Amino acid sequence: MWSRSIFLFPAVVLATLRIEDPSNVISPKLWAADNAIVPDYSIPVVLTQPSPIKAIHKVNGESSSAEHLTWSATANDTSVLLVSNNATFSGSHLKIVKSGYSSNLYDASFWGFNAAVNVANASTAKFDHVNVTVHNGAAQFYSYGEDTIVEVNNAWLYSSGPVSHGLYASGYGTIIGRNIQVYSGGKRSSSFSGDSPVGHVYVYDSIAHAAGIGSATFYALGDIYGENVLGLSEMGPVVFSDGGNTINLINCDCTAGLLGGVAMFSDAQRQSGATLNLTNTKFTTTGAEMPGLWFGNVVADVTLSNSQLVTHSGILVVANYSAITQSFDYYAGYSDNSNLLPAEVTISVTESDLMGDLVAYNGSYISWSLGGYSRWKGAAYSGYGEAIFDVSLDATSHWTLTRDTYIRNFTDSLVSLDNVQSQGHTLYYNATVSTWLKGKTVRLSGGGSAKPLSSSSSDDKSSGRRWNA
Numbered sequence: 001m002w003s004r005s006i007f008l009f010p011a012v013v014l015a016t017l018r019i020e021d022p023s024n025v026i027s028p029k030l031w032a033a034d035n036a037i038v039p040d041y042s043i044p045v046v047l048t049q050p051s052p053i054k055a056i057h058k059v060n061g062e063s064s065s066a067e068h069l070t071w072s073a074t075a076n077d078t079s080v081l082l083v084s085n086n087a088t089f090s091g092s093h094l095k096i097v098k099s100g101y102s103s104n105l106y107d108a109s110f111w112g113f114n115a116a117v118n119v120a121n122a123s124t125a126k127f128d129h130v131n132v133t134v135h136n137g138a139a140q141f142y143s144y145g146e147d148t149i150v151e152v153n154n155a156w157l158y159s160s161g162p163v164s165h166g167l168y169a170s171g172y173g174t175i176i177g178r179n180i181q182v183y184s185g186g187k188r189s190s191s192f193s194g195d196s197p198v199g200h201v202y203v204y205d206s207i208a209h210a211a212g213i214g215s216a217t218f219y220a221l222g223d224i225y226g227e228n229v230l231g232l233s234e235m236g237p238v239v240f241s242d243g244g245n246t247i248n249l250i251n252c253d254c255t256a257g258l259l260g261g262v263a264m265f266s267d268a269q270r271q272s273g274a275t276l277n278l279t280n281t282k283f284t285t286t287g288a289e290m291p292g293l294w295f296g297n298v299v300a301d302v303t304l305s306n307s308q309l310v311t312h313s314g315i316l317v318v319a320n321y322s323a324i325t326q327s328f329d330y331y332a333g334y335s336d337n338s339n340l341l342p343a344e345v346t347i348s349v350t351e352s353d354l355m356g357d358l359v360a361y362n363g364s365y366i367s368w369s370l371g372g373y374s375r376w377k378g379a380a381y382s383g384y385g386e387a388i389f390d391v392s393l394d395a396t397s398h399w400t401l402t403r404d405t406y407i408r409n410f411t412d413s414l415v416s417l418d419n420v421q422s423q424g425h426t427l428y429y430n431a432t433v434s435t436w437l438k439g440k441t442v443r444l445s446g447g448g449s450a451k452p453l454s455s456s457s458s459d460d461k462s463s464g465r466r467w468n469a
């Protein structure tokens, strides 16, 4: 093969485009002990801010600016800069160096204790050309409170240690990043993160690399907007989403190494209203069993527009009776969360070419609509127990089956079903629901057929309720 390609393309030199991130400058190996720290959230949850936030530099209720300075802090639970209480701050060409641990991770997560930069309580801050290095586990930029807006432009962010999110917003705060390069080596250190109850996170033109378990490119609690983001989450998904959050990614190219391209769930009662919108976006999942999109204990609406899901597993979507726990490294069952319900996912695909399967578990549901010249090569089947699938195709879209598939509500704008290539497989449909097919058997190109499967029929293998289980 080699000699043949060389013969065919003698002038082509293949090269790899190397993208730098801060871990190319400061080796994570130097900070392995920090990165091995397991974050301890098995402490009482704190519901109100316990004490004033400690910081070396404070801007309180006033307007201030700084440039061409190096600022640092080394103590535990101490920020380098705190901008709070209707303050405004503008900083440029700042180098910020922070070490010191968080003694209470709820204080760190909910109020930004120990963050390198904390902007709180109706304050606005703008940063341009900033270089932030943190160790021992500290967030880099934290935005807290309804009217707080933090803008971070041209930033280089390096962290070691747990819970070191790059851009972090909570308490309805907003954070906006442009031209960010961020690396985190620790556990639960997502590049761009929202937290309780809601954070608004916007990221443009950025490079994100997260290495630890539980660290995603985007962690959604609230809403996430990402545009032109190149991301790698070695031990997490591109997106974690806990609850009914909204995620819009445009022109992103992100790789995930654990759980799924997205892991969307609800940590307690099943939430609805989760929305994922991928436009001109590519997700690559590297794990042998990782789907492109994973859903558990949530009701979600998904739009894939001119987007790609490249999986090594051959699984595009999983909908499961499951959730993700605080350890962020496995699909949990009932014993971890007694509130579980099946996932219900509605996915609209346009202008996309997708290869792989839809897999639903234990009562979960996937609705899959192909429109706008989309192509799908794959099948749908149960991972465990009852699995419900509805599939619809418009006249411009095509489906190539890769195994027998049972669909509850099958609709096709081409009554001839000419846009379904069977490859010899059978497309079973529920005649009670897919009434327009009038219970007929329709021959498909490629030798197979579409056939009714009714619950009363004697050869209905599994009554459609336990299909391929």
Ligand SMILES: *[C@@H]1O[C@H](CO)[C@@H](O)[C@H](O)[C@H]1NC(C)=O
Pocket (backbone or CB within 6 Å): 085, 086, 121, 122
């Ligand atoms: C900010 O200013 C507004 C109006 O001036 C005031 O109502 C509010 O209490 C102030 N908030 C804080 C956190 O200081």
Ligand SMILES: *[C@@H]1O[C@H](CO)[C@@H](O)[C@H](O)[C@H]1NC(C)=O
Pocket (backbone or CB within 6 Å): 076, 101, 103
């Ligand atoms: C800072 O936190 C670390 C890790 O928990 C602890 O070992 C150290 O004693 C703390 N330092 C102080 C001054 O409390």
Ligand SMILES: *[C@@H]1O[C@H](CO)[C@@H](O)[C@H](O)[C@H]1NC(C)=O
Pocket (backbone or CB within 6 Å): 049, 051, 052, 053, 084, 085, 120, 121
């Ligand atoms: C924000 O306001 C609350 C309520 O007034 C106060 O308890 C808290 O200390 C303030 N936060 C900061 C960082 O000043």
Ligand SMILES: *[C@@H]1O[C@H](CO)[C@@H](O)[C@H](O)[C@H]1NC(C)=O
Pocket (backbone or CB within 6 Å): 025, 026, 131, 132, 133, 156
């Ligand atoms: C930021 O600071 C770190 C640590 O001092 C340094 O190694 C790195 O080169 C700096 N990054 C940029 C873009 O200047």
Ligand SMILES: *[C@@H]1O[C@H](CO)[C@@H](O)[C@H](O)[C@H]1NC(C)=O
Pocket (backbone or CB within 6 Å): 248, 250, 275, 277, 278, 279, 303
């Ligand atoms: C999804 O993204 C497209 C393209 O940016 C946009 O037009 C559409 O409004 C988005 N949908 C939602 C639900 O946000």
Ligand SMILES: *[C@@H]1O[C@H](CO)[C@@H](O)[C@H](O)[C@H]1NC(C)=O
Pocket (backbone or CB within 6 Å): 318, 320, 321, 322, 331, 332, 333, 334, 361, 383
């Ligand atoms: C599905 O959920 C069960 C727990 O209910 C879990 O054991 C299994 O690993 C999950 N599989 C996938 C692919 O999500």
Ligand SMILES: *[C@@H]1O[C@H](CO)[C@@H](O)[C@H](O)[C@H]1NC(C)=O
Pocket (backbone or CB within 6 Å): 321, 333, 334, 362, 363, 384, 385
């Ligand atoms: C399947 O769902 C039922 C509830 O309908 C639940 O009791 C059971 O634990 C689930 N099993 C798995 C493996 O998810």
Ligand SMILES: *[C@@H]1O[C@H](CO)[C@@H](O)[C@H](O)[C@H]1NC(C)=O
Pocket (backbone or CB within 6 Å): 390, 392, 409, 410, 411, 433
């Ligand atoms: C079946 O799917 C089509 C297309 O999405 C929809 O219009 C119709 O209402 C569905 N029928 C049932 C019974 O769910």
Ligand SMILES: *[C@@H]1O[C@H](CO)[C@@H](O)[C@H](O)[C@H]1NC(C)=O
Pocket (backbone or CB within 6 Å): 408, 430, 431, 432, 433, 453, 454, 455, 456, 460, 463, 464, 465
């Ligand atoms: C077809 O759908 C009807 C209505 O949802 C349901 O009662 C029946 O069990 C289904 N048949 C099969 C074979 O799944």
